Amino acid sequence: TIEMYFSSFLPAFLAFSGIVTASAIPSPFLESRQSSPAAGVVYSKCSKPGVFALAFDDGPGQYTEELIKTLNAAGAKATFFFTGTLYGCIYNRAAAVKAAYSSGHQVASHTWTHPQTLDSMSVSQLTIEMRKLETALVNIIGVKPTYMRPPYLKTGGNVPTAMRNLGYRMITDSVDSQDWNGLSVSASEQKFRSAGPSTPDGKGHISLLHETYANTVRDLVPRLIKWAKENNLKMVTVAECLGDANGAYAKGNGGGAQTC
Template sequence: MHSRFALISLLSTLGLASPAANMKMKPRDLLPRLPDPGVVITQCASPGMLALAYDDGPYQYTSALVDILDAAGAKATFFFTGTLYGCIYNQASAVQKAYQSGHQIASHTWTHPQNFGSMSGDQITQEMQQLEQALANIIGVKPAYMRPPYLATGGSVLPTLGSLGYKVITNDVDSGDWNGNSVSQSQQAFQQAGTGGNGHIPLMHETYDTTVNQLTPWLIDWAASNGLRLVTVAECLGDASGAYSETGLPGNGQNSC
């Protein structure tokens, strides 16, 4: 009984709630809130961070991008596909390099379907599981994060991804590289977004030379000059240990698409 009143007194002193409310609180209510599967997340959970995030790889620039990031001590998230720009197995060494360098590997589906938002739950599941198996074969993990192709979250997308345990990422800054924006236009998008408030999760694509070799170095300098840490999406959401739902997965011997 004494310990109970001592806990209530401590919580009241910390200003968490009134004693009456604290008596109803559960232990999980006092823990940091981690991302929920199947819920759209657009930005970081705290200020002072920038989560560089690249879609549509692996591609011919993946290895060079990892080198640029590593040289700056920056971490990023790669939303990989299985077959969008050739078979993922043909870029297995680049995928392994990114993973071994401590960057987050996440899913962008197997084929990057244009109709992702209107696909059935079974079709979405197949898209996700095919990439899961490829990543198990290449790096031995199953990602817990994904970004939907074309940022489509309607129809069966969120319920299905939630049932599969995926944390769904979109963005709050668009570099516009996919739409032909110049590097200076992309830079302006970040400057307009600013460095206040919670950290940004941008939409960028590693399939553009200018994004890899011009925009990324500029972002590294921009972050440094504004005191921002360059982290993975999982870390910027306070979920650094939750980037993968399974590790040490056995492969099935497949090495082609």
């Protein structure tokens, strides 16, 4: 391609001309491609330091709007991995989904029904799971997400192929609060403090939390906001923490009966 030719020819030409003697100049075209998260690939941590991605699964639920108010008051951005039917029909909580989106939080996919057997499903079955939620989200907020977190973090089987075909980046985590496992708020908080403000290679954390637990929303999240501020961490969406702040959504197709 032209940019590949440019990136290989220009450094040699400049060096020959005596204009530069340092190492090859990196191509801005190639850098852009390398920094953009790829569909069908698993990301468990941020791509840069100094950030913290609060990421919540299983909503929208009864505490979602309360959580959004807490985040907004703290100047924090978060990511919501929504399902279609896990805690009731998503259309019945459309106001919460709209509130998350309009507040600048990232709306992402956690599949339509939250199946336990995600990694044993066919590509066709996985596509149906994702498309149903896409349609609902387009109907509610006008766009479809390009990020997803697989239920139970199951990334095997046909999941990578299906997500690559559908254009989804796959997210797991670097710190699991284990609120889903009955861990106390203090014990969950300690998991983050023990992990430190960054991963061993200096990148920001992507968290695993659930907005469906009152203790998480009302007690753990304020503690984590305080912890992040103590460590001068900017609380950002998953897309932003991966250097993809403008790539969280794509155009999609809505329509159909707005029921579950």
